[in-house]
Amino acid sequence: MTVGVGKKRVAICAVAQLKNDPDLWHTRFQGMLLEILEDLQRQTGFRYGEGGVEQIVSVSDDFFDARTISNNGVQDVLGGQYLAEEKMAQEGLNAIGYANAVILSGHKDVVLIMGHCKESQGESRNLITNCGFDPFYGRAVGLDYLNAAGLQARAYMAKSGLTDDHLARIVARSRQWAAKNPYANARETLPPGKVKASPMLCDPIRQLHAYPVSDGAVGLLLASEERAREYTDRPVWITGFANAMDAFFFGDRDLTSNFALKKAAAKACERAGIRDLKGAADVVEVMDCYAYQQPMWMEGLGFCGDGEGARFIDEGGPGKYRVNLSGGALAGNPMIIAGLYRAVEAALQLKGEAGDHQVPDARCAVAHSTNGPAGQFHSVLILEA
Amino acid sequence: MQKHRKNRNVAIIGIGQTALSSHKEDQNQVEMVAEAVRNALEDAGKTIDDIDCVVHGNMELFEMQFQPDMWHALGCGSYGKEEYRITTGGTVGATLVCASDNLVASGLYDTVLCIGFEKLQEGNTTGGITNMADPLWFRNLQTGALTSTTAMELIQKFGKERVLRAAMKYRIMMDKHAMLNPRAHRRLGLEYDQMETLMETSPQLVGELRLIHMCSQSDGACAMILTSEDRVREGTAKPPVWIRDHETSHREENMSNLYGARKPKSTHRDCAERLFARNGITDPLGYFDVFEMYDPSAFWAVDWLGEFLLLEGDEHLRLLEAGEFDLDGKLPVNPSGGVIASNPIGATAMLRIAEAALQIRGDAGGHQIKKEVRHALASGFGGSLWTVLMILEKEPNW
Numbered sequence: 001m002t003v004g005v006g007k008k009r010v011a012i013c014a015v016a017q018l019k020n021d022p023d024l025w026h027t028r029f030q031g032m033l034l035e036i037l038e039d040l041q042r043q044t045g046f047r048y049g050e051g052g053v054e055q056i057v058s059v060s061d062d063f064f065d066a067r068t069i070s071n072n073g074v075q076d077v078l079g080g081q082y083l084a085e086e087k088m089a090q091e092g093l094n095a096i097g098y099a100n101a102v103i104l105s106g107h108k109d110v111v112l113i114m115g116h117c118k119e120s121q122g123e124s125r126n127l128i129t130n131c132g133f134d135p136f137y138g139r140a141v142g143l144d145y146l147n148a149a150g151l152q153a154r155a156y157m158a159k160s161g162l163t164d165d166h167l168a169r170i171v172a173r174s175r176q177w178a179a180k181n182p183y184a185n186a187r188e189t190l191p192p193g194k195v196k197a198s199p200m201l202c203d204p205i206r207q208l209h210a211y212p213v214s215d216g217a218v219g220l221l222l223a224s225e226e227r228a229r230e231y232t233d234r235p236v237w238i239t240g241f242a243n244a245m246d247a248f249f250f251g252d253r254d255l256t257s258n259f260a261l262k263k264a265a266a267k268a269c270e271r272a273g274i275r276d277l278k279g280a281a282d283v284v285e286v287m288d289c290y291a292y293q294q295p296m297w298m299e300g301l302g303f304c305g306d307g308e309g310a311r312f313i314d315e316g317g318p319g320k321y322r323v324n325l326s327g328g329a330l331a332g333n334p335m336i337i338a339g340l341y342r343a344v345e346a347a348l349q350l351k352g353e354a355g356d357h358q359v360p361d362a363r364c365a366v367a368h369s370t371n372g373p374a375g376q377f378h379s380v381l382i383l384e385a
Numbered sequence: 386m387q388k389h390r391k392n393r394n395v396a397i398i399g400i401g402q403t404a405l406s407s408h409k410e411d412q413n414q415v416e417m418v419a420e421a422v423r424n425a426l427e428d429a430g431k432t433i434d435d436i437d438c439v440v441h442g443n444m445e446l447f448e449m450q451f452q453p454d455m456w457h458a459l460g461c462g463s464y465g466k467e468e469y470r471i472t473t474g475g476t477v478g479a480t481l482v483c484a485s486d487n488l489v490a491s492g493l494y495d496t497v498l499c500i501g502f503e504k505l506q507e508g509n510t511t512g513g514i515t516n517m518a519d520p521l522w523f524r525n526l527q528t529g530a531l532t533s534t535t536a537m538e539l540i541q542k543f544g545k546e547r548v549l550r551a552a553m554k555y556r557i558m559m560d561k562h563a564m565l566n567p568r569a570h571r572r573l574g575l576e577y578d579q580m581e582t583l584m585e586t587s588p589q590l591v592g593e594l595r596l597i598h599m600c601s602q603s604d605g606a607c608a609m610i611l612t613s614e615d616r617v618r619e620g621t622a623k624p625p626v627w628i629r630d631h632e633t634s635h636r637e638e639n640m641s642n643l644y645g646a647r648k649p650k651s652t653h654r655d656c657a658e659r660l661f662a663r664n665g666i667t668d669p670l671g672y673f674d675v676f677e678m679y680d681p682s683a684f685w686a687v688d689w690l691g692e693f694l695l696l697e698g699d700e701h702l703r704l705l706e707a708g709e710f711d712l713d714g715k716l717p718v719n720p721s722g723g724v725i726a727s728n729p730i731g732a733t734a735m736l737r738i739a740e741a742a743l744q745i746r747g748d749a750g751g752h753q754i755k756k757e758v759r760h761a762l763a764s765g766f767g768g769s770l771w772t773v774l775m776i777l778e779k780e781p782n783w
Contacts, residue, residue, distance in 0.1 A: 244468075
């Protein structure tokens, strides 16, 4: 089955990210992307057309941009002039999985990935994610991704013994690391006590357990093994990618089972030829939009046993396994491209370019993302130096 | 120009469509998608367990359903499977097939199911399309796909009488094809002797563009199953249709592209030139046996035939007037009735590829072309005049 894998490899040659900001009111998303594009061009000198970038995969969202065909408005910045451009909707990390396949297929050798999202433009993220539910049942009772997460958080806390105290420590640690990451949104350090005193947003999720509204943009340049050296001396190799879908209605699934994440992680490891992800990974970036998700997704990735999320935190698991040294999604990334931010951070660690939060000699990194209500869909990317 | 390379060959082995109609009140989105998926699986002689990955797409603002693939997991059979949601506007249906081709050719997936759908009845189509325009520069000018600039340009080039007759000839030809396709949405039973009447009585929309010229607004879904050459060798229920190559050409959204004094090269011509060159096709008109073209209006169709087939001067008009694009012509265009007859936008471009593949299989039913179809071309259209173009083959012997 794995015809392409093992024979050919795909490299991430360069990455660029915009500092996440609560409200980039002075810049349109086109301007945000232009900064990313110029950064990538400075790093690699890439050109468009035959022999250069012939394919672009964009990431954005019609709802958040309030534009039908959101990629239509960014063609001039992406370079989509008489070139192939395709939009990966809603889940940024899938763009890397797809671009990897495009290159392995032989169709194109060099792919540019560009993602943007301005959460500040919307009246409310909950208003948008309410539309993610079916119009007959879920939408009518007012479900959105926040209260879906609340239901999941309560269920997982019951299962794993995770407490309000654990959640406060997770947020405090995220902020400590975010302070070292110049691209993070929320960089103020917070004592756990302050987190515990923050208002209840959606029981048991407090205001400070939730990722702040963020604007951001991300870019990556990917190339086939033969072409990678044209663009970088330090390629980062995509060795495994997979994703998986869970059932939609909450009554059809066990909200604490990590069904989709376990499937995605197992498949990504199989493709990367990794038996023990916990032993292999030097750095892990998980998409923790809400504090409870960090131990829960780490459990799904196999870094602790079933229902052992609380113990994982108590025993210093996040420090031991170098989880979210960027501050993670908790420090603020727009949901649509938070997965791409995870991948960019993972790639920077492997390139040795992560600055103040660099891990010495990182060889293998995991980037994770999730989408849909209460983690219905998960993507896992494994990168190696 | 570098020759086309592919890690491994990919074939279409299953095609499923729903009937296309203005109202599908008996089905919700999930049920409609499930119907297309079930039809595709049945066509391929497969079960959902044979599918490694699902690729899903539409334009979510038409139905106002955020991340519809989450809810649609119920109807797509994507539970426990890998999944991608890719959207590129009107071209999305074709993009989904291109993406599935890439995913299978990569070696990462053996069998991929792709699904395009739209339930335009649940939204406001023209409003939705208008909403794609830049809020600062364009939105007040946008008329949601209703434009007669092409009609105006054609008239300036070839004269009013000839262009209006050509557009009407094309429109009636499409209706005649749709009459042969029981799945088509608008089947009006038009006759060529109604040409003059329709040119005067059909309500005027913008300039020379009349209601009769314009595509419909439909509900419907299309699903296709693609698999690798190795799997095809194990046997297929229906003859496989091979995806030889595909190309996409997008363009910047700006005023000068749309209304500038010097019209830039069309993405249709650009895409066709690149695709044909790397596949060594020098005479597309002679090479292809059928062309399923995304034709949102009769004027665009008339103009684009020249662009896609790399014709010069008024050759496309002469071919049309001579009946060479009819079912028994040199290159039959849209035996299915095309987009003018049926347009569930997220499925429309996939339907072009599906219908072209059915022609190759000899499976198109009432609108099957009489002569053997070995080489087919299918196009998708969307965004600010974007193009996706795909070449399908009966035999993998290019």
